[in-house]
Amino acid sequence: MGERLKREIVDRQVGTRRVPREFYTRDTITVAQELIGKVLVHQPEPGRFLAGMIVETEAYLGVEDPAAHTFGGRKTARNQSMYLAGGHAYVYQIYGLHFCVNVVTRNRNEPEAVLIRALEPLHGLTDMANNRGSPLVPPLLQHLTAGPGRLCQALGLSRAQDGTDLVTSEKLFITDANKSRQKNFPVECGERIGIDFAGDAAIWPLRFAAKGHFCISKPFKPGSDVAFALQS
């Protein structure tokens, strides 16, 4: 296959316009909502792309948010990436087994972030299935990237990617979808997942998703409203 054709296919499925710094340095809830429909891309080696459209996110509001790793201004070896400028990646390990990828928001030393919870696989599906490994898990689309741990495994993300600058890196970045793929998504919001420890914050409506999308990690409670229709 010619280089030109390859480029065209990648452009069509992945998109080429990279999201700029100014997108990320805004308030965290806005970024969490507007990341729905963008495309997360991992290029572990030149010309090899693993990419998926972001369909589910959660906002973590830093020092004021009991569910956030930086609650109360905590700064540790694990979470120091959250103190970088908006547009960097924060990847951490959980349960000794899985990784979760976040997009840092706001400015340096304003440690807030958006957790990427689910993708719709777009490019590199064979690689994703291989990364997911176990033949016991059928490489169905839903099982590939629905869930923060699953999507990191599928894309090959780990602590090695922690601190990556998504605005300048050739290996890990976010694009607007290709024009032909851009849609207006009705965005649903609701309670965040797996933070029962966080008291009142456990019911803050900081989880966002493309309503009814087949790659969402968990159903929303009935009554979750359409927050807005994304203009992208």
Add this chain to the structure above:
DNA sequence: ATGACGATTTACT
């Protein structure tokens, strides 16, 4: 140095 635990996933009853 030690102990409790987690922004999860999977298998099993």
Add this chain to the structure above:
DNA sequence: GTAAATCGTCATA
């Protein structure tokens, strides 16, 4: 529905 897997991180000492 419940429980196991599995270990880095963090608070306490």
